[in-house]
Every structure is written in C-alpha cells, then in structure tokens.
Amino acid sequence: MAPADDQAIEARALDAAEELFYARGLQAVGMDAIRGASGISLKRLYQLFPSKEALIEAYLRRRDERWRAALERYVDDRPAGRERLLAVFDWLGRWFAEPGFRGCAFVNSYGELGATSPGVAAAARAHKDAFRRHLAALVAEADAPAALADHVLLLAEGAITTAALTGGAEPARQAREAVELLLSRSSS
Amino acid sequence: MAPADDQAIEARALDAAEELFYARGLQAVGMDAIRGASGISLKRLYQLFPSKEALIEAYLRRRDERWRAALERYVDDRPAGRERLLAVFDWLGRWFAEPGFRGCAFVNSYGELGATSPGVAAAARAHKDAFRRHLAALVAEADAPAALADHVLLLAEGAITTAALTGGAEPARQAREAVELLLSRSSS
DNA sequence: CACCCCGGAGAACGACCGTTCTCCGCGCGG
C-alpha cells in the first residue's frame, strides 16, 4: 500500500467529515455516517484517526487552512490598499450566498464542544487569531490606523453570525459599508 | 397543590437548565443532570416539560426575555440619545466580564441544534430580531441614519463571539469605539 | 497450489441518554 493511497483515503475521509460536521453539527454525526458518506470502513477510519475527537480536530485544522487560503487568494487579486481590505467583505458575501452556508465552523464547534474539548476550543481560537492577523496586515497595507483592525474583525465576525441566522448575504454588504465609513473617517 | 408551587418549581427547573445548558451545551447535559442540579424528580420534570426539546425551548424563551430586559433596564438609565446607544456596549462589557460568560446562548444553541431542531433555530432568529429592533430604536433616538442600526448590530454580534473566544472584555470597548467613529462620521 | 496477511462488512460491546414504569411512603378525605 503506497502512502499516496493513505493520503487519498484520508482526504476522502476529511471531505465526508467536513460536509457532515459542518452541515449537521459535531455530535449529531456519528462515525457510521462518515463511513457511509466516505465509503471508508470503520477499521480504516480508526487507523487514520485514533478517535472521533482526532477526526474532528483534523477537520477543523484542514478547514482553517483552506478557508484562509481561499480568502487570501481572493483578496490578493485586488490592488493593495483599501480595495484589498474591502474585498474581504465581497468574499464573505459570496461565501454567505453559497448553498449550505451555516456560519463559521469554528464558532459553531466552539459553542457545541468548546466547554468540553480543549482541542476544539484551541482550534477555534487559533483560527480567529490567524484571521485577525490577516486583517491587521490588510489594515496596515491600507495605511489605516491599527485600531481599525479590531473594528474590521468585529464587523466580519458579526456579519458571519448574522448571515448564518438570517440566511441572507446582506450582512456582508452592510459590514463593507461600515468599513468604508470608518476608512473615510480615519483619513479625513 | 397550589399553582404557585408549580411556578416556583418550574422556575427552579429553568434555573438549573439555564446554568447547565449555557455552561456545557445542549446535548452535553442530560435530563438526569438537570434533575440533580434542581432537585426536581424526573417525573415532575416531564410533567412540566413534555420533552427535553420543550425544556430547551422554554430555557431559550426565558433567557431571551431576561437578557433583553436586563439590557433595556441598563440603557434606560442613561439620557436618551447617543449616550444611550453607546451604553449598550458598556452593558456588553460587563456581561463579558462575568464569570462563566461563554458567548451568546442563541448562537451557541443555533450552531449545535439549529440544523436539526426548527424550534431552536426559530428561537435564535427571534432573539436576534428583537435585539435588532431594539438597536434600531436606539439609533433612531440618537438621530442617526437608519443604516447605522445594521452596523451597530454587526459590531455587537461580533463583539459577543469574539469575547467568547478570547475570554476578555475588550471587544466591547473596541465595538463602542467603532460606533463612536460611525456616529461622529454621520453627523459631520 | 498452499499460506498468510490486509482490508471490508458488519456484529458485538459497553456506555449513555431520553423517556417511562414500578414501587413505596406520606398526607388528606371519609
């Protein structure tokens, strides 16, 4: 068995885990459901991930990497400066409009298991930290005051949860609007 | 047995449910734990609430009423106008600093069971709707443009989840700062 | 061809949970 097989199978397992965990929640999805969706036997699943907790943490880790990479790819297509910072909210708006959007996987996971599972809590904190650092870099690039990074983070975070609850994409537009106002204020 | 007894027992049940559900999550708390914390027998619990779902919904309903009443009491002590709108974030800051603060009960519940339980999803939406209406009224009182209500909602929402993840109260101060900037911008 | 090992399918196991049932004691109406 080539290691390439292992990697491909692991990827399929994580694909199934991500789809199910994100759509239905962590505790609502049993290992059997992941086996059914991935076609990977329970035995093999437990060889790749020693426990459901480990699978959950691997799911969160990979989702963090992919989510941030997708955001970065999107905003890096814009010219550096205010445009690039504002593009964050265009990307959020596209995300909100995707079918099956159900809010931030890390916030959802933290609400469900953060109190019980230190691994889940740490993953959520790491994700938000990395997001915040990215925003701070964009704010610096836009020559805006550093405090704006916190404001932008709160607006993005609020837009994500509000979009999850209302099911629409307008929070992205509203948050972008607020950032534009804050930017014009800080440069006056 | 006087109905007053029933109400007192129901209140004790909801007290226990609120403490446990909020601290540990909905699915992590069994009916047995609520019986242990409240001292109310399972039989009586099921007489008051026909199912765990019903207890969860009653918990959310009561928490919504109390949360919004506490906020309203706090901000109504300030003079009408911008001060009153900004007081929302002072109140949030006090809430964040309370021991056991773990974010918005409705966002957490929605992340955990919103996909499975329509009742939980509806309760979360109703709570955010009512909060938004309250903010809109405060924005109108402050003679600020109506669009500011959405911006303030996003900042408050973002502050709540960010405070939950980082464990500090600064997001309230940062959000207040952003609202001040937006207010000064809109009146210039 | 015989052997062996790996992986798949699914049963099995132990724990837990929501809900109901049994049994018992206690207080009130005759």
Add this chain to the structure above:
DNA sequence: CCGCGCGGAGAACGGTCGTTCTCCGGGGTG
C-alpha cells in the same frame, strides 16, 4: 383509623454511539 392518590427515588427499556472484534474473501509469495 382506613384507603387513596400524588410525588419521589430509581430501575427499566429502547435506541444510539464510539470503539473493538470476528469472520471472511482475495491477492501476493514461497
């Protein structure tokens, strides 16, 4: 004083879940 019904404690039941085990077939090796 005698029943009788309500409430409490906890066992019981049915289902689910995480995890492990059993059994079996198939493919590579001598």
